[in-house]
Amino acid sequence: GAGVSQSPSNKVTEKGKDVELRCDPISGHTALYWYRQRLGQGLEFLIYFQGNSAPDKSGLPSDRFSAERTGESVSTLTIQRTQQEDSAVYLCASSPRTSYTGELFFGEGSRLTVL
Amino acid sequence: SQQGEEDPQALSIQEGENATMNCSYKTSINNLQWYRQNSGRGLVHLILIRSNEREKHSGRLRVTLDTSKKSSSLLITASRAADTASYFCATDVSKAAGNKLTFGGGTRVLVKP
Numbered sequence: 001g002a003g004v005s006q007s008p009s010n011k012v013t014e015k016g017k018d019v020e021l022r023c024d025p026i027s028g029h030t031a032l033y034w035y036r037q038r039l040g041q042g043l044e045f046l047i048y049f050q051g052n053s054a055p056d057k058s059g060l061p062s063d064r065f066s067a068e069r070t071g072e073s074v075s076t077l078t079i080q081r082t083q084q085e086d087s088a089v090y091l092c093a094s095s096p097r098t099s100y101t102g103e104l105f106f107g108e109g110s111r112l113t114v115l
Numbered sequence: 116s117q118q119g120e121e122d123p124q125a126l127s128i129q130e131g132e133n134a135t136m137n138c139s140y141k142t143s144i145n146n147l148q149w150y151r152q153n154s155g156r157g158l159v160h161l162i163l164i165r166s167n168e169r170e171k172h173s174g175r176l177r178v179t180l181d182t183s184k185k186s187s188s189l190l191i192t193a194s195r196a197a198d199t200a201s202y203f204c205a206t207d208v209s210k211a212a213g214n215k216l217t218f219g220g221g222t223r224v225l226v227k228p
Binding site: 004031033035041042043044045048050056091093097102103104105106107108109 | 119146148150156157158159160163203205214215216217218219220221
C-alpha cells in the first residue's frame with residue numbers, strides 16, 4: 001500500500017486478555033517505530049526497529065509489552081494480561097532514514113480499550 | 116518529563132488570523148520537527164529544521180529554531196478552518212543506541228470560521 005497500515009483500527013478487550021496489534025510499514029522503509037498516545041496527550045515512545053533488530057526498547061512500559069519485526073516489514077506489538085491503563089491509541093510509524101531520524105510516516109493508529 | 120513542551124496547550128483564533136505556538140526542549144538535538152494531527156487520525160509531518168538552521172518556510176508555515184534558548188516556534192499565517200488540529204513538536208536526539216523522535220504534549224488549535 002501507499003502508506004503505513006495498522007490493524008485492528010479498534011480493539012475492545014477485557015482486562016487480563018492478550019492483544020496483538022499489527023503494523024505494515026511503507027515498503028522499503030527500514031526504520032519502524034511504535035508510540036502510545038493516551039487521550040488528549042502527546043506521544044510516548046515505546047520501541048524502535050532498524051531492520052529486524054530493536055536497538056532501543058527503552059520505552060516499553062513493562063514486561064507485559066513486547067514487539068517483533070520480521071522480514072524487515074511487518075511488526076507486531078503484543079500486550080499480555082492487559083490492564084485498564086493500557087487503554088490508548090497505539091501509533092506505528094516508519095521512515096527510510098537510518099543515519100538520523102528524519103520524517104516519520106504514521107499510520108492511523110489502533111485504538112485499544114481495556115474494560 | 117517530556118523533552119518537548121508546547122505552549123500554549125490550546126489556542127482559539129478566527130479564520131484569517133495568525134497562529135503561533137512554541138516548543139521548548141531540554142537536551143541537544145540533531146533536528147526538530149513539527150507534526151499535525153487531526154482528531155482521531157495519525158500524525159502528518161509538516162516541517163523539519165536542522166540544528167544548524169535558524170528559520171524555515173513551507174507555504175503558510177514558518178518555523179524558527181533558537182538552539183541557545185532550546186526553543187522553536189511554529190507560525191501559521193492566514194489560518195483557515197482546515198488548520199484546526201493538534202500540533203506537536205518532536206526532537207531528534209539520535210544516538211548510537213538508535214534513532215527516535217521525542218514528542219511534546221501538543222497545542223490544540225481551533226480556527227473559527
